[in-house]
Amino acid sequence: MTHDGIRRPQKALTARFVETVTEPGKHFDGHGLFLRVRPNGGKQWVQRITIRGKRSEIGLGSPPAVSLALARKLALDNRGKAMLGGDPLAERRKAAAGLTFDAAVDTYLAAKLDEFRNEKHRKQWRSTLNTYASPVLGSKLVSEITVQDILRVLEPIWQTKTETAKRLRGRIENVLSWATVAGHRKGDNPARWKGNLSEILPKPSKVATGGNQPALALGDAVGWWAALSSRDGMAAKALQFLTLTAARSGEVRGMTWDEIDFGIKSAIRTTPVATPATSATWTVPASRMKGGREHRVALTPDAVAILENLPRMDDSPLVFFAPRGGMLSDMSISAVMRRMQESEVKAGRAGYLDPRSKRPAVPHGLRSTFRQWAAEQGYPRDMAEIALAHFIGSDVERAYQRSDMLERRRVMMAAWSAFLRGE
The missing domain is CATH 1.10.150.130 (Tyrosine recombinase, N-terminal domain)
Incomplete structure (x- = not known):
């Protein structure tokens, strides 16, 4: 008798056996519970039980999602219901209707x-x-x-x-x-x-490629940006904004209007590399950041223009929203890039491929494209890494590095925007 008061046969199953067994067949644990192993390696818990005088079998799920201990508990619950005159099988059939x-x-x-x-x-x-x-x-x-x-x-x-x-x-x-x-x-x-x-x-x-997402080649960036800018739709606008800010998809898709400070725009738009012409800032709260730390993003005139031309949904704070309301899915933004790639291939061109892996570029890879551009333009490493919301240096270094270089990054992001436009 075990500590839970349930009798087990001398050769009851063990958790280790359940994890490693590959021999097809039925492996019994006792009290009608057994593990069925199929020739293809699939496993399923099954309980033989008598319900109101009729012998039945009830599936109890599969390991590892359903452990040996949980399978035993479920089997015990079913036995208790049956002994009291209930029908656990009928209950399951009734519950099966209508669950999405x-x-x-x-x-x-x-x-x-x-x-x-x-x-x-x-x-x-x-x-x-x-x-x-x-x-x-x-x-x-x-x-x-x-x-x-x-x-x-x-x-x-x-x-x-x-x-x-x-x-x-x-x-x-x-x-x-x-x-x-x-x-x-x-x-x-x-x-x-x-x-x-x-x-x-x-x-x-x-x-898997060690976490490296396929990036857009710098040589393709101007043509890709022009093709993207010609596309309509909320997902396409979100992808444009993501590119201009070098932000992550989740940060853009979850952005709310109260996170944006439009600041003061200059009356005269000069060369964007020299004068960004806006003080607009997007502040992403720590709760929405991968690193759990608030992040400020310097918005360029092009990024602000996207925001100013977006429709707003009543009773929703989201900047980029799905057609039926709620947050855009990550798949919808990825689908824009996928369709752009398909259009290139259909036209007989190779499309927008990562220079190393030769795989089609994806939204997250645009951050790598930005990082490569910043390095080739000679921008300080720390400034580019801060723009990507990466942690810089050791804990001690971060304690002394209080500035997030926002205004210097504003000029860098304006230059990035100008590069995408082909200027």
Whole structure:
């Protein structure tokens, strides 16, 4: 008898066995609970149980999302219901109707987020699901989500944001495993990697490039900017603003009007490299910054012009908003660059490729393009790094470096804007 008062057979399963077993078949734990291992390596918890005199099997999800301890607890709960005359199988079937992926995420995270000690980790969990999964899966019933649906989420970022895509896949798998255990869906988990997505997508280790995102070649920047400037739509305007400020996608997409100080514009617009002609500043709060520290961005006249010509949505503080309201998705901005690349290829040209990897440039790679330009123009390293909101030097150096060089950066960003225009 174990500490929880439940009898186990002498050869009950162990957590280590569940993690490493590859032999196909049924591996029993006791009290009707067993682990089914398929020839393709997939694993599923199954419980044999008698409900009102009829023998049935109930799927309890798959490891590692459902651990051995959790599978035992779920099996015990089902046995208790059955012994009291209930029907846990019928309850699951009733619960299966009508649960969307977004609703499943909300319910799952309400129970699971407290397990994460790190506040940043909690935010990342929800943020990645909201940004990448929800636009594709959000309104779909979890019972209807297929492998093809998962691929629609992952394929656009599998090559360019491999680490994010890996984490996203695991998080979707966990949500759908919970949905299976709770009776909202049946069968294999379409987000499972081994023996499933692993047969379709390349291994992350084969496509990851050490975190380097494909950048736009400096020689292509002027032509690319002209092509982008001819495009309409909120996502295209957001991409323009992102380029002019060298900001991250999430910082731009989450920007609100109260973060912007339009300052005082000069009555005469002189050469932008010498006189930026505006004191406009965008202040990104620490809560929205990757480094958890407030960041000021010097806005050029071109950046201000984009903002001044944007429509505003009633009852929404967002500067760049989605067609149906709410924040733009990261995919919508990436899609603009993808369509620009497709247009080039269709016209018989190579398009906008990273000079090293020869992969199509992506929004985040524009920061690298800016950094290369700043270095070649001779701007101080620290000033360029501050513009990118990177941490500079050691803790001691940062303690003494109180200035963020805002006005010097204003001139640099005006020169960057002029370079993009071909001046």
